[in-house]
Amino acid sequence: LYSIMKAAQYSSFSSPxxxxxxxxxxxxxxxxxxxxxxxxxxxxxxxxxxxxxxxDWHGWKGHDxxxxxxxxxxxxxxxxxxxxxxxxxxxxxxxxxxxxVDDNDNDNDDDDxxxxxxxxxxxxxxxxxxxxxxxxxxxxxxxxCVECNVNSKPTVCxxxxxxxxxxxxxxxEYVKIPRAERNLRHIPDGVGFVEAAALGCRFTTAFRAxxxxxxxxDLTKVNNNKNTAxxxxxxxxxxxxxxxxxxxxxxxxxxxxxxxxSCIMIGKAFQSEGNITSIIAVDISTKALKKAKELGADYxxxxxxxxxxxxxxxxxxxxxxxxxxxxxxxxxxxTKTCENALHCTRRGCRMVQVGLPIGSTRPPQIDMGLVAARxxxxxxxxxxxxxxxxxxxxLVKAGRLDVKKLIEKEVTLEEGVQALMNMDNESPLGMTMIxxxxxxGPCKL
Numbered sequence: 001l002y003s004i005m006k007a008a009q010y011s012s013f014s015s016p017x018x019x020x021x022x023x024x025x026x027x028x029x030x031x032x033x034x035x036x037x038x039x040x041x042x043x044x045x046x047x048x049x050x051x052x053x054x055x056d057w058h059g060w061k062g063h064d065x066x067x068x069x070x071x072x073x074x075x076x077x078x079x080x081x082x083x084x085x086x087x088x089x090x091x092x093x094x095x096x097x098x099x100x101v102d103d104n105d106n107d108n109d110d111d112d113x114x115x116x117x118x119x120x121x122x123x124x125x126x127x128x129x130x131x132x133x134x135x136x137x138x139x140x141x142x143x144x145c146v147e148c149n150v151n152s153k154p155t156v157c158x159x160x161x162x163x164x165x166x167x168x169x170x171x172x173e174y175v176k177i178p179r180a181e182r183n184l185r186h187i188p189d190g191v192g193f194v195e196a197a198a199l200g201c202r203f204t205t206a207f208r209a210x211x212x213x214x215x216x217x218d219l220t221k222v223n224n225n226k227n228t229a230x231x232x233x234x235x236x237x238x239x240x241x242x243x244x245x246x247x248x249x250x251x252x253x254x255x256x257x258x259x260x261x262s263c264i265m266i267g268k269a270f271q272s273e274g275n276i277t278s279i280i281a282v283d284i285s286t287k288a289l290k291k292a293k294e295l296g297a298d299y300x301x302x303x304x305x306x307x308x309x310x311x312x313x314x315x316x317x318x319x320x321x322x323x324x325x326x327x328x329x330x331x332x333x334x335t336k337t338c339e340n341a342l343h344c345t346r347r348g349c350r351m352v353q354v355g356l357p358i359g360s361t362r363p364p365q366i367d368m369g370l371v372a373a374r375x376x377x378x379x380x381x382x383x384x385x386x387x388x389x390x391x392x393x394x395l396v397k398a399g400r401l402d403v404k405k406l407i408e409k410e411v412t413l414e415e416g417v418q419a420l421m422n423m424d425n426e427s428p429l430g431m432t433m434i435x436x437x438x439x440x441g442p443c444k445l
Contacts, residue, residue, distance in 0.1 A: 006438035007172035008417045009073040013062030017076075017417045019438075025168070025176035027088050043128065043180040044086035045136070049197035050170040051079030052416050052432040054258065055356075057423040059165060063358050066165040076420065077171035077434075078138040078164030079200035081193045084130050084180075091180050092127040128180055133187040135196040135393060136170075137204060138162050139383040140183045155208065155383045171413065173437045183386040190397045194410065194433050198403045199392055202431070204384035206262035206331075207392055209354035213381040214251065214327040215274040216244060248277045252316055252325035254341045255332025255355055256283040256292045257427060261406060263331050263354075268296035269400045280319060282312060282340065291429050295405060303336070316344040326350070333357040338364035347374040354381040412436040 005024040010017045027039040056076040059067045067074055128134065140161040141154035148154050161178060163169045168176070177184065187196045211217050251274075253263045260281070267279050281292035282301045289300040301315050316325060324346035330338045333355030342364075345351045357364065371378065384392075395401040408430025411419065416434035 005173040006413060007075050007168075008077075008413060009075050010060055011073040013060065013072075017060065017421060019414055019417065022172075024174045027086055027176070038178050040088040040090040041180060041182075042088045042176055042178040043084045043091055043184070045080070045082035045134065045175050045177055046085050047077075047080055047082045047170045047173060047175055047437065048193040048435065049081050049410075050077045050416075050434045051197055051200060051202075052419045052434065053079055053201050054423060054427070055201065056164060056169070056171075056420055058356075058358055060420065064165055066162065070166060075168040075170075075172050075175075076164050077169030077175075078162060079197050079202070080163065080170035080175065081133070081135045081187060081196035081200070082170075082175075084128060084132045084134060085174070087128060087130060087180070092129055094127065094181075126186065128184060133193070133196075134184040135187050135389060136163065136177060136200060137183055137185075137384055137386045137389055138164070138201050139386075140177070140179045141386065142179065143182050154385045154387070171416065171434065185386060185389040185393065188390075188393055188397050191393055194407060194435060195396050195403050196393065197433060198407055198431055199389075199396070202258045202262045202406075203266070203401070203403060204389070204392060205354060205381070206259060206266045207388070208384045209329055209331070209352050209381040210251070210263050210266045210327075211270055211274070212388075213354075213379045214329060214350060214352045215249070215270065215276075217270065217273055246275065247326070248275050249326035250278050250280065250320050250346075251276055251327045251329065252280040252282065252341070252344055253292075253297075253329045253331055254282045254337040254344075255330065255334065256281050256285065256288040256429075257332060258406070258429070258431060259355065260329075260331035261288075261291060261295055261429065263329055264292055264295045264297050265401060265403075265405070269395060278319075280316060280325065282316075282337075285427075288429055303340075312340045313343045320346070323347075324349070327352065330355045335362055335364050339366075342366060342370070342376065342378070345374075345376050347376070350377045350379060352379050352381050407431045407433055409433070410435045413438055 003024055004021050007020055007022050008017050009020055025044055027042055027044060058064055059076055139155060141148050141157035142159040145158040147156050147158055161167055163175060251267050253260050264279055264281060267276055278298040279296060280299045281289060281297035282303060283289050284304045286302060289302055293300055299319050301312060303312050306312060324344050326346050326349045328341040328345040328351045330341040330353050341351050396403055410433050413434055416432060419432045
């Protein structure tokens with residue numbers, strides 16, 4: 001392997017991001033005096049695709065405490081896929097790695113399927129080997145803390161690592177990924193590196209917000225033959241009952257940036273299983289709402305075209321027979337999107353907060369009296385569990401989720417850096433994917 005690689009780094013927040021030639025990450029030998037136990041379960045990936053995300057912009061602007069704690073210079077990037085070119089001594093050592101559940105009938109790299117558990121597929125994952133094509137979730141959970149090991153909540157892992165935030169990211173030809181056996185997943189045949197990387201943040205985050213935290217669907221109990229779902233009694237108890245998943249639902253999504261548009265596409269993909277009758281999209285951009293309509297929104301509301309701040313609620317009530325949305329999702333994190341999502345939620349139903357409220361001029365004013373009186377559930381949603389990644393990859397493979405509809409262009413590393421810095425002045429709707437990295441040439445295994 002080459003010892004030098006091309007990477008994008010910034011040395012101070014908001015300063016120009018530079019393309020540099022820096023040492024390629026390596027894994028220490030188990031016999032070395034400098035050997036790290038972290039390296040034993042790590043891999044080196046050649047990055048084949050990585051997305052340019054608004055979260056990377058927030059990191060560059062100094063809004064992320066993890067990057068501050070890591071220290072500068074820093075390499076951004078957290079939506080990625082690639083090929084394993086080096087692996088630690090424990091990666092692949094145990095051929096009987098943990099079980100994944102796959103809710104789609106497919107023939108991807110992870111085999112040994114048994115048609116059990118309500119139509120879902122249960123299979124043992126193959127261990128990771130050099131040359132494998134892999135997708136990377138942006139939350140790398142530890143598997144040992146109480147949230148991972150006892151509560152089965154890796155999305156709130158106490159010791160999570162995140163490429164591009166707690167670790168150097170993927171705006172580089174190579175990246176080191178720890179906890180690889182637990183968190184990386186094979187990319188099935190028929191799914192490309194660009195599609196797999198595009199899932200890494202926006203679509204995975206949307207999937208958890210809509211399907212798991214909103215609809216409360218348990219993928220292990222989705223019956224593909226009948227295209228219905230059973231109740232999920234493991235998470236979100238109050239609403240995870242047969243009466244909840246059987247009832248017809250309106251989903252209202254507030255904010256139609258990359259995350260909000262992904263939520264629309266995920267909602268459309270699970271319209272039958274979730275009994276979704278309509279999807280309402282709310283934004284202030286005519287361009288964004290046009291895209292929302294193209295991707296599956298049944299109704300769009302331009303808040304800027306309405307006479308007052310309360311008019312969004314009035315318009316949602318008009319579209320829902322005066323009742324409100326069964327699931328309201330704040331996918332933007334702005335003060336008004338949060339407040340509107342709450343006020344548009346139907347009595348006894350659910351609001352999901354998935355947009356991160358960074359940089360708002362004032363915090364949202366949440367009327368807890370309203371929450372109590374109407375028995376509204378407010379649920380947070382953060383990231384995505386690696387164990388569910390095969391389900392999302394197979395939605396792409398089966399054609400139920402066409403992520404290419406959100407991919408605007410493929411660019412060089414230099415162009416990707418410029419697109420990130422341009423977010424100072426613009427909010428692109430489509431995804432920019434870096435697929436051309438520079439000087440090293442093809443991967444040498």
